[in-house]
Amino acid sequence: MKKMVVIVAIVFPFLIGVIFLGNCAEKKRLKEEYKVEENEKESIGEFPLLVSDDFEDGKSDRWITYPLENWKVMQDGNEKVFALIEPGQQREVRAPGAYAVLKDFDVTDFVFSGKIKSYQDSQISRRDMVVIFHYQDPTHFYYVHFSKISDQVHNIIAIVNGGDREKINHELAGDSQARLIDNEFHTFKVCYERRTSGICAYLDDMGEPILTAIDSTLSHGLVGVGSFDDTGCVDDIVLWGKKFRYK
Numbered sequence: 001m002k003k004m005v006v007i008v009a010i011v012f013p014f015l016i017g018v019i020f021l022g023n024c025a026e027k028k029r030l031k032e033e034y035k036v037e038e039n040e041k042e043s044i045g046e047f048p049l050l051v052s053d054d055f056e057d058g059k060s061d062r063w064i065t066y067p068l069e070n071w072k073v074m075q076d077g078n079e080k081v082f083a084l085i086e087p088g089q090q091r092e093v094r095a096p097g098a099y100a101v102l103k104d105f106d107v108t109d110f111v112f113s114g115k116i117k118s119y120q121d122s123q124i125s126r127r128d129m130v131v132i133f134h135y136q137d138p139t140h141f142y143y144v145h146f147s148k149i150s151d152q153v154h155n156i157i158a159i160v161n162g163g164d165r166e167k168i169n170h171e172l173a174g175d176s177q178a179r180l181i182d183n184e185f186h187t188f189k190v191c192y193e194r195r196t197s198g199i200c201a202y203l204d205d206m207g208e209p210i211l212t213a214i215d216s217t218l219s220h221g222l223v224g225v226g227s228f229d230d231t232g233c234v235d236d237i238v239l240w241g242k243k244f245r246y247k
Helices: 016-020 024-033
Strands: 047-053 063-066 071-076 079-084 098-102 107-118 128-137 140-147 157-161 186-193 198-203 211-214 222-227 232-243
Touching: 047 107, 063 222, 071 232, 079 098, 079 222, 098 128, 107 128, 107 222, 128 186, 140 186, 140 198, 157 211, 222 232
Parallel strands: none
Antiparallel strands: 047 232, 063 098, 071 079, 079 232, 098 222, 107 186, 107 232, 128 140, 128 222, 140 157, 186 198, 198 211
């Protein structure tokens, strides 16, 4: 499968100086530092390429899945994808019911990108796919919830911190752009910078984030994908970032 160019220019517009204060000097620095040309994908600024997975080898051994039997590599048109074939069940806290995380990459700062597709009926407004990051255990992680609608629990950035998930993104409930409207692939990108605790999430338009947040509760962990209570698939996963160093 021909590799897609996920990103031509990657910036972190979620930083305080960019989004909230309009600091032009900081914005210029970030645009230059995190710009990626087609032939320079081995790193983004100071972030090295950690993993790239298009599943064309038919393997998923880089991933930890929950539930194990709900995930498999399968054919989707002309491509092999990593598919969530059965929805997960709710557990002790209100959080995504099924997910898969990359098992060897505990990261702090990162840029995580790929393609997601929902298998849920496109007429269902609460359909979703999620991108998980800084995953530490089943009750401690962040996730970006992409959906067809926007409200207090749909199309948000949320934290699961020992209890039910909580919305943390700056966009008011109902104001974020909800773009998971069909059964086609959508390109995503999620970024985190530890220095500012800035988080931003993109879907389809890689130039402007649809969700932004600042939170330092969980400073590192694994990244992955999943769904709250639907089925879907992912492909062309790419992760750049800094690995967490245990002292």
